[in-house]
Amino acid sequence: MLATTTSTRDSGLLDTLVPLFRRQTGIDVKVIAVGTGAARAMAARGDADAVLVHAWESEKRYVASGDVRDGRLVMHNDFLLVGPPADPARVRGTRDVVAAMRAIARTGPFISRGDGSGTEQMERALWRLAGIDPTRVPGRDATGQGMGATLLVADQRRAYTLTDRATYLAFRERIRLVPVLEHDPHLLNVYHAYVVNPAKHRRAKATLARAWVSFLVAPATQDVIGAFGRARYGQALFVPDAGKTEAQLGLK
Protein backbone atom coordinates (compact mmCIF):
# COMPACT_ATOMS: atom_id res chain seq x y z
CA MET A 1 0.00 0.00 0.00
CA LEU A 2 1.54 3.26 -1.18
CA ALA A 3 0.26 6.63 -0.03
CA THR A 4 1.22 9.20 -2.61
CA THR A 5 0.38 12.70 -3.76
CA THR A 6 -2.34 13.25 -6.33
CA SER A 7 0.15 14.79 -8.75
CA THR A 8 1.96 11.50 -9.33
CA ARG A 9 -1.32 9.77 -10.11
CA ASP A 10 -2.97 12.54 -12.12
CA SER A 11 0.10 12.84 -14.34
CA GLY A 12 0.00 9.11 -15.09
CA LEU A 13 3.54 8.40 -13.86
CA LEU A 14 2.43 5.72 -11.41
CA ASP A 15 0.39 4.01 -14.14
CA THR A 16 3.74 3.43 -15.81
CA LEU A 17 5.83 2.58 -12.75
CA VAL A 18 3.46 0.26 -10.87
CA PRO A 19 3.05 -2.33 -13.68
CA LEU A 20 6.82 -2.21 -14.26
CA PHE A 21 7.43 -2.91 -10.57
CA ARG A 22 4.91 -5.74 -10.66
CA ARG A 23 6.64 -7.34 -13.65
CA GLN A 24 10.03 -7.12 -11.96
CA THR A 25 9.08 -8.28 -8.49
CA GLY A 26 5.60 -9.81 -8.60
CA ILE A 27 4.55 -7.33 -5.93
CA ASP A 28 1.33 -5.45 -6.49
CA VAL A 29 1.10 -1.84 -5.32
CA LYS A 30 -2.15 -0.37 -4.11
CA VAL A 31 -1.93 3.34 -4.77
CA ILE A 32 -3.82 5.73 -2.52
CA ALA A 33 -3.49 9.18 -4.06
CA VAL A 34 -4.11 11.93 -1.53
CA GLY A 35 -2.68 15.32 -0.63
CA THR A 36 0.75 15.26 0.97
CA GLY A 37 -0.90 16.11 4.31
CA ALA A 38 -3.05 13.00 4.18
CA ALA A 39 -0.20 10.86 2.88
CA ARG A 40 1.83 11.89 5.91
CA ALA A 41 -1.12 11.25 8.21
CA MET A 42 -1.55 7.77 6.70
CA ALA A 43 2.12 7.10 7.39
CA ALA A 44 1.80 8.44 10.93
CA ARG A 45 -1.12 6.06 11.56
CA GLY A 46 0.65 3.13 9.96
CA ASP A 47 -2.10 2.88 7.31
CA ALA A 48 0.43 2.83 4.48
CA ASP A 49 3.65 0.91 3.88
CA ALA A 50 5.46 3.48 1.78
CA VAL A 51 4.96 7.13 0.91
CA LEU A 52 5.99 9.28 -2.02
CA VAL A 53 5.62 12.97 -1.18
CA HIS A 54 6.89 16.46 -1.99
CA ALA A 55 6.85 18.74 1.04
CA TRP A 56 10.43 18.77 2.23
CA GLU A 57 9.95 20.94 5.31
CA SER A 58 7.21 18.80 6.84
CA GLU A 59 8.86 15.56 5.72
CA LYS A 60 11.75 16.35 8.03
CA ARG A 61 9.35 16.41 10.98
CA TYR A 62 7.98 12.96 10.15
CA VAL A 63 11.47 11.56 9.90
CA ALA A 64 12.27 13.12 13.26
CA SER A 65 9.14 11.62 14.85
CA GLY A 66 10.19 8.18 13.61
CA ASP A 67 7.05 7.54 11.55
CA VAL A 68 8.97 7.13 8.31
CA ARG A 69 12.58 6.26 7.56
CA ASP A 70 15.04 5.44 4.79
CA GLY A 71 14.10 8.52 2.79
CA ARG A 72 15.47 8.62 -0.74
CA LEU A 73 15.51 11.52 -3.12
CA VAL A 74 13.65 10.26 -6.20
CA MET A 75 12.99 13.06 -8.64
CA HIS A 76 11.80 16.61 -9.00
CA ASN A 77 9.57 18.62 -11.18
CA ASP A 78 8.50 22.17 -10.78
CA PHE A 79 5.49 24.31 -10.06
CA LEU A 80 4.27 27.06 -12.28
CA LEU A 81 1.80 29.86 -11.94
CA VAL A 82 -0.99 29.60 -14.47
CA GLY A 83 -3.67 32.17 -15.10
CA PRO A 84 -6.29 33.39 -17.54
CA PRO A 85 -4.99 34.51 -20.96
CA ALA A 86 -6.15 38.07 -20.17
CA ASP A 87 -3.61 38.11 -17.28
CA PRO A 88 -5.21 40.92 -15.23
CA ALA A 89 -2.25 41.03 -12.83
CA ARG A 90 0.22 41.43 -15.77
CA VAL A 91 2.47 38.65 -14.54
CA ARG A 92 3.28 37.05 -17.88
CA GLY A 93 6.85 37.63 -18.99
CA THR A 94 8.11 38.38 -15.47
CA ARG A 95 10.61 36.09 -13.75
CA ASP A 96 10.21 36.71 -10.01
CA VAL A 97 7.52 34.59 -8.39
CA VAL A 98 7.45 36.68 -5.20
CA ALA A 99 6.74 39.85 -7.15
CA ALA A 100 4.14 37.92 -9.17
CA MET A 101 2.34 36.83 -5.99
CA ARG A 102 2.22 40.47 -4.88
CA ALA A 103 0.75 41.52 -8.23
CA ILE A 104 -1.87 38.75 -8.07
CA ALA A 105 -2.69 39.73 -4.49
CA ARG A 106 -3.79 43.13 -5.80
CA THR A 107 -6.07 41.85 -8.57
CA GLY A 108 -7.09 38.26 -7.78
CA PRO A 109 -8.83 35.95 -8.30
CA PHE A 110 -6.72 33.05 -7.09
CA ILE A 111 -7.90 29.47 -6.55
CA SER A 112 -6.05 27.49 -3.92
CA ARG A 113 -5.96 23.74 -3.35
CA GLY A 114 -6.77 24.21 0.34
CA ASP A 115 -6.40 20.48 0.92
CA GLY A 116 -3.21 20.39 2.97
CA SER A 117 -1.27 19.16 -0.07
CA GLY A 118 2.36 19.87 -0.86
CA THR A 119 1.13 22.25 -3.54
CA GLU A 120 -0.88 24.20 -0.99
CA GLN A 121 2.13 24.31 1.32
CA MET A 122 4.19 25.70 -1.56
CA GLU A 123 1.50 28.32 -2.17
CA ARG A 124 1.48 29.33 1.49
CA ALA A 125 5.25 29.56 1.51
CA LEU A 126 5.09 31.87 -1.52
CA TRP A 127 2.49 34.15 0.14
CA ARG A 128 4.74 34.22 3.21
CA LEU A 129 7.76 35.19 1.12
CA ALA A 130 5.68 37.93 -0.48
CA GLY A 131 4.57 39.16 2.93
CA ILE A 132 0.90 38.73 2.05
CA ASP A 133 -1.97 37.43 4.15
CA PRO A 134 -3.68 35.05 1.66
CA THR A 135 -7.07 35.46 3.32
CA ARG A 136 -7.05 39.09 2.12
CA VAL A 137 -6.42 38.34 -1.53
CA PRO A 138 -9.53 39.37 -3.46
CA GLY A 139 -11.37 36.45 -5.04
CA ARG A 140 -9.17 33.84 -3.39
CA ASP A 141 -11.02 30.61 -2.72
CA ALA A 142 -10.04 27.02 -2.01
CA THR A 143 -11.39 23.85 -3.62
CA GLY A 144 -10.27 21.33 -1.01
CA GLN A 145 -9.71 19.00 -3.97
CA GLY A 146 -6.88 17.57 -6.03
CA MET A 147 -4.78 19.43 -8.61
CA GLY A 148 -6.84 18.36 -11.61
CA ALA A 149 -10.15 19.48 -10.12
CA THR A 150 -8.55 22.73 -8.93
CA LEU A 151 -7.25 23.49 -12.43
CA LEU A 152 -10.75 22.98 -13.83
CA VAL A 153 -12.26 25.33 -11.22
CA ALA A 154 -9.57 27.99 -11.80
CA ASP A 155 -10.12 27.70 -15.55
CA GLN A 156 -13.89 28.20 -15.26
CA ARG A 157 -13.39 31.05 -12.79
CA ARG A 158 -10.64 32.68 -14.93
CA ALA A 159 -8.41 32.64 -11.87
CA TYR A 160 -4.72 32.21 -11.18
CA THR A 161 -3.52 29.06 -9.50
CA LEU A 162 -0.30 27.30 -8.60
CA THR A 163 0.13 23.90 -10.22
CA ASP A 164 2.78 21.26 -10.66
CA ARG A 165 3.98 20.97 -14.24
CA ALA A 166 2.98 17.34 -14.67
CA THR A 167 -0.68 17.88 -13.86
CA TYR A 168 -0.78 21.11 -15.89
CA LEU A 169 0.58 19.36 -18.97
CA ALA A 170 -1.89 16.53 -18.52
CA PHE A 171 -4.75 19.06 -18.39
CA ARG A 172 -3.39 21.61 -20.88
CA GLU A 173 -5.63 20.49 -23.72
CA ARG A 174 -8.77 20.82 -21.65
CA ILE A 175 -8.27 24.27 -20.16
CA ARG A 176 -7.54 27.78 -21.37
CA LEU A 177 -5.24 28.76 -18.50
CA VAL A 178 -1.74 29.59 -19.67
CA PRO A 179 1.59 29.56 -17.78
CA VAL A 180 2.24 33.10 -16.59
CA LEU A 181 5.40 32.44 -14.58
CA GLU A 182 7.79 29.49 -14.44
CA HIS A 183 11.42 28.52 -13.82
CA ASP A 184 11.85 30.53 -10.62
CA PRO A 185 14.08 28.50 -8.23
CA HIS A 186 11.45 28.93 -5.52
CA LEU A 187 9.13 26.73 -7.58
CA LEU A 188 11.02 23.45 -7.29
CA ASN A 189 8.96 20.37 -6.33
CA VAL A 190 11.15 17.61 -4.89
CA TYR A 191 9.84 14.07 -4.33
CA HIS A 192 11.13 11.77 -1.62
CA ALA A 193 10.13 8.16 -1.05
CA TYR A 194 10.00 6.75 2.47
CA VAL A 195 9.43 3.45 4.17
CA VAL A 196 6.90 3.56 7.00
CA ASN A 197 8.89 2.64 10.10
CA PRO A 198 8.02 -0.95 11.14
CA ALA A 199 9.50 -0.33 14.58
CA LYS A 200 6.75 2.18 15.22
CA HIS A 201 3.93 0.69 13.11
CA ARG A 202 3.81 -3.07 13.44
CA ARG A 203 1.49 -3.66 10.50
CA ALA A 204 3.67 -1.79 8.02
CA LYS A 205 5.17 -4.17 5.46
CA ALA A 206 8.68 -2.79 5.50
CA THR A 207 10.28 -5.44 3.26
CA LEU A 208 7.83 -4.75 0.45
CA ALA A 209 8.14 -1.01 1.01
CA ARG A 210 11.95 -1.21 0.82
CA ALA A 211 11.69 -3.14 -2.44
CA TRP A 212 9.49 -0.35 -3.84
CA VAL A 213 11.80 2.44 -2.73
CA SER A 214 14.86 0.60 -4.12
CA PHE A 215 12.97 0.14 -7.36
CA LEU A 216 12.26 3.88 -7.59
CA VAL A 217 15.93 4.86 -7.30
CA ALA A 218 17.29 2.03 -9.49
CA PRO A 219 19.03 3.34 -12.65
CA ALA A 220 16.58 1.63 -15.04
CA THR A 221 13.58 3.12 -13.23
CA GLN A 222 15.23 6.52 -13.12
CA ASP A 223 15.61 6.36 -16.92
CA VAL A 224 11.89 5.60 -17.22
CA ILE A 225 11.07 8.55 -14.96
CA GLY A 226 13.33 10.84 -16.99
CA ALA A 227 11.64 9.85 -20.23
CA PHE A 228 8.09 9.91 -18.94
CA GLY A 229 5.86 12.33 -20.80
CA ARG A 230 8.26 13.11 -23.67
CA ALA A 231 6.30 11.17 -26.23
CA ARG A 232 2.97 12.67 -25.22
CA TYR A 233 3.77 16.23 -24.17
CA GLY A 234 7.04 16.92 -25.94
CA GLN A 235 8.78 17.53 -22.63
CA ALA A 236 9.71 15.33 -19.70
CA LEU A 237 7.50 15.80 -16.65
CA PHE A 238 10.01 14.75 -14.00
CA VAL A 239 13.77 15.02 -13.59
CA PRO A 240 15.29 11.88 -12.02
CA ASP A 241 17.42 12.77 -8.99
CA ALA A 242 18.53 9.51 -7.35
CA GLY A 243 22.00 9.86 -5.93
CA LYS A 244 21.91 13.64 -5.83
CA THR A 245 21.87 15.51 -2.56
CA GLU A 246 19.16 17.90 -1.40
CA ALA A 247 21.72 20.72 -1.37
CA GLN A 248 22.40 20.22 -5.08
CA LEU A 249 18.75 21.02 -5.71
CA GLY A 250 18.89 24.07 -3.47
CA LEU A 251 16.97 22.51 -0.55
CA LYS A 252 18.03 23.24 3.00
Place this chain on the structure above:
Amino acid sequence: MRDLLAAFARAFDLLASGDPALYTIMARTLVVSGAATLLALLAGVPIGYLLARRRFAGHTLLLGLVNTGMGLPPVVVGLFVWLVLARSGPLGDLDLIYTRRAMVLAQFIIALPLVVGFTVTSLRALPERLPDLLRTLGARRWRMLWLLAREARLGLLAAVMAGFGAVVSEVGASMTVGGNLERSTRVLTTAIVTETGRGDVPLALALGLILLVLAFAVNLVLTWAQTRGSR
Protein backbone atom coordinates in the same frame (compact mmCIF):
# COMPACT_ATOMS: atom_id res chain seq x y z
CA MET B 1 -11.80 3.15 18.33
CA ARG B 2 -10.00 6.12 19.81
CA ASP B 3 -10.71 8.03 16.60
CA LEU B 4 -14.40 7.24 16.90
CA LEU B 5 -14.62 8.60 20.44
CA ALA B 6 -12.48 11.57 19.42
CA ALA B 7 -14.95 12.24 16.59
CA PHE B 8 -17.92 12.35 18.98
CA ALA B 9 -16.05 14.70 21.30
CA ARG B 10 -14.94 16.85 18.35
CA ALA B 11 -18.49 17.04 16.94
CA PHE B 12 -19.81 18.16 20.31
CA ASP B 13 -17.02 20.71 20.78
CA LEU B 14 -17.54 22.12 17.30
CA LEU B 15 -21.27 22.55 17.82
CA ALA B 16 -20.86 23.97 21.30
CA SER B 17 -18.09 26.39 20.35
CA GLY B 18 -20.35 28.05 17.78
CA ASP B 19 -17.54 27.86 15.20
CA PRO B 20 -18.73 30.36 12.54
CA ALA B 21 -17.17 28.41 9.66
CA LEU B 22 -19.08 25.28 10.69
CA TYR B 23 -22.40 27.07 11.13
CA THR B 24 -21.95 28.75 7.73
CA ILE B 25 -21.47 25.34 6.12
CA MET B 26 -24.47 23.91 8.00
CA ALA B 27 -26.70 26.81 6.98
CA ARG B 28 -25.50 26.57 3.37
CA THR B 29 -26.22 22.83 3.36
CA LEU B 30 -29.77 23.44 4.62
CA VAL B 31 -30.45 26.28 2.17
CA VAL B 32 -29.12 24.49 -0.92
CA SER B 33 -30.75 21.13 -0.20
CA GLY B 34 -33.91 22.79 1.15
CA ALA B 35 -34.29 24.90 -2.00
CA ALA B 36 -33.69 21.88 -4.24
CA THR B 37 -36.27 19.83 -2.31
CA LEU B 38 -38.82 22.66 -2.38
CA LEU B 39 -38.43 23.12 -6.14
CA ALA B 40 -38.65 19.35 -6.64
CA LEU B 41 -41.87 19.40 -4.59
CA LEU B 42 -43.38 22.25 -6.63
CA ALA B 43 -42.62 20.49 -9.90
CA GLY B 44 -42.88 16.90 -8.75
CA VAL B 45 -46.28 16.85 -7.03
CA PRO B 46 -48.23 18.06 -10.09
CA ILE B 47 -46.33 15.60 -12.30
CA GLY B 48 -47.02 12.85 -9.79
CA TYR B 49 -50.70 13.80 -9.74
CA LEU B 50 -50.93 13.52 -13.54
CA LEU B 51 -49.14 10.18 -13.51
CA ALA B 52 -51.35 8.81 -10.73
CA ARG B 53 -54.69 10.06 -12.02
CA ARG B 54 -54.47 10.39 -15.77
CA ARG B 55 -53.63 8.10 -18.62
CA PHE B 56 -51.93 9.56 -21.65
CA ALA B 57 -49.56 8.63 -24.45
CA GLY B 58 -46.17 7.72 -23.03
CA HIS B 59 -47.63 7.26 -19.54
CA THR B 60 -45.90 3.93 -18.89
CA LEU B 61 -42.66 5.17 -20.40
CA LEU B 62 -42.65 8.24 -18.17
CA LEU B 63 -43.45 6.15 -15.10
CA GLY B 64 -40.61 3.81 -15.98
CA LEU B 65 -38.28 6.79 -16.33
CA VAL B 66 -39.36 8.11 -12.94
CA ASN B 67 -38.77 4.75 -11.29
CA THR B 68 -35.33 4.51 -12.86
CA GLY B 69 -34.61 8.10 -11.91
CA MET B 70 -35.25 7.33 -8.26
CA GLY B 71 -31.88 5.64 -8.29
CA LEU B 72 -30.05 8.25 -10.38
CA PRO B 73 -26.32 8.28 -9.52
CA PRO B 74 -25.66 11.83 -8.24
CA VAL B 75 -22.19 11.97 -9.74
CA VAL B 76 -23.62 11.32 -13.22
CA VAL B 77 -26.21 14.08 -12.70
CA GLY B 78 -23.32 16.29 -11.61
CA LEU B 79 -21.33 15.55 -14.76
CA PHE B 80 -24.35 16.26 -16.94
CA VAL B 81 -25.08 19.57 -15.22
CA TRP B 82 -21.37 20.45 -15.35
CA LEU B 83 -21.27 19.93 -19.12
CA VAL B 84 -24.39 22.08 -19.57
CA LEU B 85 -23.28 24.93 -17.29
CA ALA B 86 -19.52 25.00 -17.97
CA ARG B 87 -18.22 28.01 -19.93
CA SER B 88 -17.95 25.84 -23.01
CA GLY B 89 -21.42 24.32 -22.47
CA PRO B 90 -24.75 25.38 -23.97
CA LEU B 91 -25.66 27.49 -20.92
CA GLY B 92 -22.11 28.66 -20.24
CA ASP B 93 -23.02 32.34 -20.69
CA LEU B 94 -25.12 32.21 -17.53
CA ASP B 95 -21.88 31.84 -15.56
CA LEU B 96 -23.54 29.45 -13.13
CA ILE B 97 -20.85 26.79 -12.80
CA TYR B 98 -19.36 26.52 -9.29
CA THR B 99 -22.21 28.43 -7.68
CA ARG B 100 -24.87 27.41 -5.18
CA ARG B 101 -27.50 27.76 -7.91
CA ALA B 102 -25.73 25.11 -9.95
CA MET B 103 -25.83 22.86 -6.89
CA VAL B 104 -29.55 23.51 -6.42
CA LEU B 105 -30.16 22.61 -10.06
CA ALA B 106 -28.23 19.32 -9.79
CA GLN B 107 -29.89 18.39 -6.49
CA PHE B 108 -33.30 19.31 -7.95
CA ILE B 109 -32.71 16.80 -10.75
CA ILE B 110 -31.76 14.15 -8.17
CA ALA B 111 -34.76 14.83 -5.94
CA LEU B 112 -37.40 15.22 -8.66
CA PRO B 113 -37.89 11.52 -9.55
CA LEU B 114 -38.07 10.65 -5.85
CA VAL B 115 -40.77 13.25 -5.20
CA VAL B 116 -42.73 12.21 -8.30
CA GLY B 117 -42.43 8.53 -7.44
CA PHE B 118 -43.57 8.94 -3.84
CA THR B 119 -46.40 11.25 -4.93
CA VAL B 120 -47.68 8.68 -7.43
CA THR B 121 -47.62 5.94 -4.79
CA SER B 122 -49.35 8.00 -2.13
CA LEU B 123 -52.06 9.30 -4.48
CA ARG B 124 -52.74 5.82 -5.80
CA ALA B 125 -53.31 4.65 -2.25
CA LEU B 126 -56.30 6.98 -2.00
CA PRO B 127 -59.75 5.59 -2.79
CA GLU B 128 -60.23 5.47 -6.57
CA ARG B 129 -63.42 7.55 -6.48
CA LEU B 130 -62.30 10.23 -4.08
CA PRO B 131 -61.79 12.90 -6.81
CA ASP B 132 -65.30 12.24 -8.16
CA LEU B 133 -66.69 12.51 -4.66
CA LEU B 134 -64.89 15.79 -4.06
CA ARG B 135 -66.12 17.11 -7.40
CA THR B 136 -69.75 16.30 -6.58
CA LEU B 137 -69.21 18.11 -3.28
CA GLY B 138 -68.35 21.18 -5.36
CA ALA B 139 -64.54 21.30 -5.17
CA ARG B 140 -62.80 23.05 -8.06
CA ARG B 141 -59.45 22.14 -9.54
CA TRP B 142 -56.99 23.79 -7.08
CA ARG B 143 -59.21 23.20 -4.09
CA MET B 144 -59.45 19.56 -5.07
CA LEU B 145 -55.69 19.24 -5.49
CA TRP B 146 -55.27 20.73 -2.03
CA LEU B 147 -57.83 18.34 -0.48
CA LEU B 148 -56.21 15.36 -2.18
CA ALA B 149 -52.81 16.50 -0.97
CA ARG B 150 -54.17 16.66 2.57
CA GLU B 151 -55.49 13.15 2.29
CA ALA B 152 -52.19 11.94 0.86
CA ARG B 153 -50.03 13.96 3.27
CA LEU B 154 -48.36 10.91 4.82
CA GLY B 155 -47.02 9.87 1.46
CA LEU B 156 -46.20 13.43 0.41
CA LEU B 157 -44.20 14.07 3.56
CA ALA B 158 -42.42 10.82 2.87
CA ALA B 159 -41.67 12.27 -0.59
CA VAL B 160 -40.16 15.38 1.03
CA MET B 161 -38.07 13.29 3.41
CA ALA B 162 -36.85 10.99 0.66
CA GLY B 163 -35.96 13.93 -1.59
CA PHE B 164 -34.24 15.93 1.12
CA GLY B 165 -32.49 12.88 2.51
CA ALA B 166 -31.10 12.04 -0.92
CA VAL B 167 -29.76 15.50 -1.73
CA VAL B 168 -28.45 16.47 1.70
CA SER B 169 -26.36 13.31 1.81
CA GLU B 170 -25.09 13.25 -1.78
CA VAL B 171 -21.56 14.36 -2.52
CA GLY B 172 -20.82 13.59 -6.16
CA ALA B 173 -23.00 16.23 -7.80
CA SER B 174 -22.26 18.93 -5.22
CA MET B 175 -18.55 18.38 -5.63
CA THR B 176 -18.68 18.40 -9.44
CA VAL B 177 -20.91 21.41 -10.04
CA GLY B 178 -20.22 23.34 -6.82
CA GLY B 179 -16.46 22.82 -6.76
CA ASN B 180 -16.37 22.61 -2.95
CA LEU B 181 -15.22 26.26 -2.76
CA GLU B 182 -14.45 27.15 0.82
CA ARG B 183 -16.16 30.54 0.74
CA SER B 184 -19.18 29.82 -1.40
CA THR B 185 -20.08 26.23 -2.23
CA ARG B 186 -18.66 23.93 0.46
CA VAL B 187 -21.39 21.87 2.12
CA LEU B 188 -21.18 19.23 4.83
CA THR B 189 -20.67 16.25 2.54
CA THR B 190 -17.95 17.90 0.44
CA ALA B 191 -16.30 19.23 3.60
CA ILE B 192 -16.15 15.62 4.83
CA VAL B 193 -14.36 14.58 1.63
CA THR B 194 -11.90 17.47 2.03
CA GLU B 195 -11.09 16.70 5.66
CA THR B 196 -10.66 13.01 4.82
CA GLY B 197 -8.28 14.06 2.06
CA ARG B 198 -6.35 16.24 4.47
CA GLY B 199 -6.00 13.26 6.77
CA ASP B 200 -8.06 14.79 9.59
CA VAL B 201 -10.25 11.73 10.08
CA PRO B 202 -11.74 12.76 13.46
CA LEU B 203 -12.89 16.11 12.02
CA ALA B 204 -14.31 14.36 8.94
CA LEU B 205 -16.20 11.94 11.15
CA ALA B 206 -17.38 14.78 13.39
CA LEU B 207 -18.79 16.56 10.34
CA GLY B 208 -20.51 13.30 9.40
CA LEU B 209 -22.14 13.13 12.81
CA ILE B 210 -23.25 16.74 12.48
CA LEU B 211 -24.77 15.93 9.08
CA LEU B 212 -26.69 13.07 10.68
CA VAL B 213 -27.92 15.35 13.45
CA LEU B 214 -29.04 17.93 10.89
CA ALA B 215 -30.89 15.36 8.78
CA PHE B 216 -32.42 13.90 11.93
CA ALA B 217 -33.66 17.32 13.08
CA VAL B 218 -35.30 18.00 9.71
CA ASN B 219 -36.92 14.58 9.63
CA LEU B 220 -38.11 14.97 13.20
CA VAL B 221 -39.98 18.14 12.26
CA LEU B 222 -41.51 16.44 9.23
CA THR B 223 -42.45 13.32 11.18
CA TRP B 224 -44.02 15.50 13.83
CA ALA B 225 -46.07 17.21 11.10
CA GLN B 226 -47.00 13.80 9.74
CA THR B 227 -48.27 12.34 13.01
CA ARG B 228 -49.89 15.54 14.25
CA GLY B 229 -51.84 15.87 10.99
CA SER B 230 -53.11 12.31 11.08
CA ARG B 231 -54.63 12.56 14.50
